[in-house]
Amino acid sequence: MVYLNVVLVLFLIVCAIAVERTKDLLGAVIIFAAYSLVMAVLWLLMKAPDIALTEAAIGAGVTSILFIAVISRTRRMEK
Amino acid sequence: MDDLIVKTITRLIVPFIQLYGIFIILHGHISPGGGFSGGAILGSSIILFTLSYGLERASKKVPHKISAILESAGILWYIFIGLIGIALGGTFLANQDSGFFMGEAGRILSAGMIPLLTVAIGIKVASTMVTLFHTIIEED
Numbered sequence: 737m738v739y740l741n742v743v744l745v746l747f748l749i750v751c752a753i754a755v756e757r758t759k760d761l762l763g764a765v766i767i768f769a770a771y772s773l774v775m776a777v778l779w780l781l782m783k784a785p786d787i788a789l790t791e792a793a794i795g796a797g798v799t800s801i802l803f804i805a806v807i808s809r810t811r812r813m814e815k
Numbered sequence: 816m817d818d819l820i821v822k823t824i825t826r827l828i829v830p831f832i833q834l835y836g837i838f839i840i841l842h843g844h845i846s847p848g849g850g851f852s853g854g855a856i857l858g859s860s861i862i863l864f865t866l867s868y869g870l871e872r873a874s875k876k877v878p879h880k881i882s883a884i885l886e887s888a889g890i891l892w893y894i895f896i897g898l899i900g901i902a903l904g905g906t907f908l909a910n911q912d913s914g915f916f917m918g919e920a921g922r923i924l925s926a927g928m929i930p931l932l933t934v935a936i937g938i939k940v941a942s943t944m945v946t947l948f949h950t951i952i953e954e955d
Contacts, residue, residue: 785847789839793855798944801862805951 741781748774759814765803772796825867832860843933844926850936857937858944870952879949882942889939896928896935
């Protein structure tokens with residue numbers, strides 16, 4: 737169980753750095769959705785199922801859709 | 816977007832997503848979840864419908880006027896329930912002090928006015944999600 741936690745936290749850190757370094761905004765949004773999904777699993781492992789539910793619905797679902805809607809109205813690549 | 820597979824899957828799966836959202840809202844006081852997460856799931860089912868069928872048909876299902884009215888009605892309902900606590904001699908949103916009974920695991924109708932509060936939050940959050948998404952993707 738400890739190793740699973742370590743792997744998930746490492747994935748979280750890699751995702752957080754990758755979001756900041758990606759020039760493609762659509763890719764950054766997808767990496768951010770993966771970050772939210774891993775964060776939801778971590779909340780579940782930390783015995784906070786209600787927060788996990790909210791994170792999976794808001795973080796991985798609605799936020800990504802709103803970001804993609806905004807990208808479709810503006811441009812895809814960062815300057 | 817005009818895709819038969821996406822449309823059929825959406826038509827099949829939207830009622831189940833909404834049922835799950837209502838389940839989470841109604842069990843908010845005795846199990847994990849509550850108004851916010853259940854309302855987000857309810858709102859995202861309408862967002863899925865908008866994505867696969869287009870804004871025009873979704874606006875017919877959930878018109879902008881009705882979702883705006885529901886948004887205001889949710890928060891007014893919340894404030895009204897909170898004021899009941901003051902009227903019965905407690906503080907704002909007082910539950911036990913104003914004579915309601917407390918929650919009991921396994922029974923939906925057991926926590927006084929907390930289920931009514933979660934329903935109010937659920938309606939508010941769901942209509943806010945729908946209004947936000949429809950406003951963003953609206954063509955100028």
